[in-house]
Amino acid sequence: MGRAPCCEKVGLKRGRWSAEEDKLLINYIEANGEGSWRALPKNAGLLRCGKSCRLRWINYLRSDLKRGNISAEEEELIVRLQATLGNRWSLIAGHLPGRTDNEIKNYWNSHLSRKIQGSQISSDQNQAGESSSLSSGDSTTTKATGQKRKHKAPVKSAAAGGRAGSKSRQPNHKKKKPISTSDNTDHPSSSEEPSSEAPEVDKNVQEAIFDDINFTGPDPLAGDELSPSRSISGDHMCSSSSSTTDSRPLGRDYDQKQCTSEFTSFEDLLAVDSADRHGLMDIMDCDFDGDRNNWDIDNDDGADLAAVFNVEAQDMLSWLWDFDDSISAGLDAGAGVGDLEYGNVPTAAAAARVDEKHDAMVAWLLS
DNA sequence: AATCTTTGCAACCGCACCCGC
DNA sequence: TGCGGGTGCGGTTGCAAAGAT
Numbered sequence: 235m236g237r238a239p240c241c242e243k244v245g246l247k248r249g250r251w252s253a254e255e256d257k258l259l260i261n262y263i264e265a266n267g268e269g270s271w272r273a274l275p276k277n278a279g280l281l282r283c284g285k286s287c288r289l290r291w292i293n294y295l296r297s298d299l300k301r302g303n304i305s306a307e308e309e310e311l312i313v314r315l316q317a318t319l320g321n322r323w324s325l326i327a328g329h330l331p332g333r334t335d336n337e338i339k340n341y342w343n344s345h346l347s348r349k350i351q352g353s354q355i356s357s358d359q360n361q362a363g364e365s366s367s368l369s370s371g372d373s374t375t376t377k378a379t380g381q382k383r384k385h386k387a388p389v390k391s392a393a394a395g396g397r398a399g400s401k402s403r404q405p406n407h408k409k410k411k412p413i414s415t416s417d418n419t420d421h422p423s424s425s426e427e428p429s430s431e432a433p434e435v436d437k438n439v440q441e442a443i444f445d446d447i448n449f450t451g452p453d454p455l456a457g458d459e460l461s462p463s464r465s466i467s468g469d470h471m472c473s474s475s476s477s478t479t480d481s482r483p484l485g486r487d488y489d490q491k492q493c494t495s496e497f498t499s500f501e502d503l504l505a506v507d508s509a510d511r512h513g514l515m516d517i518m519d520c521d522f523d524g525d526r527n528n529w530d531i532d533n534d535d536g537a538d539l540a541a542v543f544n545v546e547a548q549d550m551l552s553w554l555w556d557f558d559d560s561i562s563a564g565l566d567a568g569a570g571v572g573d574l575e576y577g578n579v580p581t582a583a584a585a586a587r588v589d590e591k592h593d594a595m596v597a598w599l600l601s
Numbered sequence: 602a603a604t605c606t607t608t609g610c611a612a613c614c615g616c617a618c619c620c621g622c
Numbered sequence: 623t624g625c626g627g628g629t630g631c632g633g634t635t636g637c638a639a640a641g642a643t
Contacts, residue, residue: 249636250611272628288629289612324631339632340610 247281251290255280259287260295293334300332304341312338313346 247255262278268291270277271284280287294301304312308330315326323335323342330338 248613250638270628283613285614285629286612292630293611321632335631336611343633344609 245281246275246283246286248283248286251294255282256290256295259291263291263295289336293336298332299334301337304333308333309341309346312342316342316346 251259258278258280259274262274266277271288273284274280274287275282275284278287282290293299311329312326315329319325321339321342323339327333327335327338
């Protein structure tokens with residue numbers, strides 16, 4: 235506080251811009267270029283604050299803007315980037331040519347955040363036997379559940395430490411620690427200082443996770459041959475009785491009691507044969523519900539996982555979400571709508587890709 | 602048809618950072 | 623080195639339009 239406002243507000247117009255004002259602004263910037271926003275209104279003959287002029291130009295009047303109709307691809311990219319970068323809308327906008335941070339932010343707050351919320355709710359329901367769907371959280375569902383959106387606080391980012399509010403704003407990440415484009419595709423934790431401490435494993439939370447793992451995720455270890463479709467759900471993370479065809483070693487030889495007693499630490503889990511570590515993927519319970527957008531953590535949520543492993547799970551998950559072309563190709567080749575659910579075995583290349591992600595997951599958990 | 606409620610989004614606000622003086 | 627102007631960013635608000643009753 236104590237700082238003078240960016241411009242004198244007395245006598246200045248506020249609210250919606252008229253066509254005449256837009257024209258004045260466009261004409262001035264085309265003639266003089268951007269910049270000097272404080273002086274611009276006066277020079278352009280506008281009764282507007284310089285900030286307002288800048289906002290109007292950047293968000294709506296620039297010629298290189300797309301405006302409207304965010305495509306499914308753009309939407310998917312937004313979701314993925316948001317999971318990785320958090321609410322750094324300007325960074326996200328940088329990956330979407332023709333889109334502004336404000337547009338993406340609004341789209342997120344009015345569409346996507348509710349989809350994610352709806353997905354999480356559905357995910358909870360899924361544990362009770364219902365199927366989940368990301369798209370189930372659309373506006374219709376919102377109305378059906380009576381959720382009020384008006385002036386609600388936007389959903390805070392779990393991935394990048396979404397700030398509690400403008401008054402407690404965190405340092406600007408972009409300016410302090412620039413994030414390159416490649417950071418978005420690299421292992422997300424690579425840009426963070428790796429923790430030098432071994433993960434603190436809260437046994438209670440760990441057991442809670444073990445209590446209700448659903449084996450519905452991808453199973454590249456299904457091998458080269460098609461295995462019958464299978465799904466191991468609830469309370470059987472370590473059960474050997476849940477599937478007759480299940481040959482994945484991790485947990486298969488243990489019942490739940492054994493599991494929670496023998497695996498008293500996460501390191502114990504990792505001590506099993508390296509080939510078995512792929513089962514770790516299932517701890518995360520990566521779940522594709524026939525919709526690549528509908529990727530979720532079925533068992534508990536990222537917050538619990540982060541609590542257990544002392545990491546930001548969402549960052550890793552967002553990378554795992556990177557559903558690349560090789561996998562898509564595998565699915566297109568006949569793996570089916572079920573994506574990577576058991577029984578829908580993708581091509582060898584696709585399986586190898588998932589395999590790679592499993593290994594990365596293990597490395598990440600150990601880091 | 603009128604009224605109320607909800608939604609979408611344009612615009613505003615305050616804060617933090619950068620940079621020149 | 624410190625200060626202040628300029629700018630960028632993300633959260634929040636206001637309001638028109640759409641939908642529901």
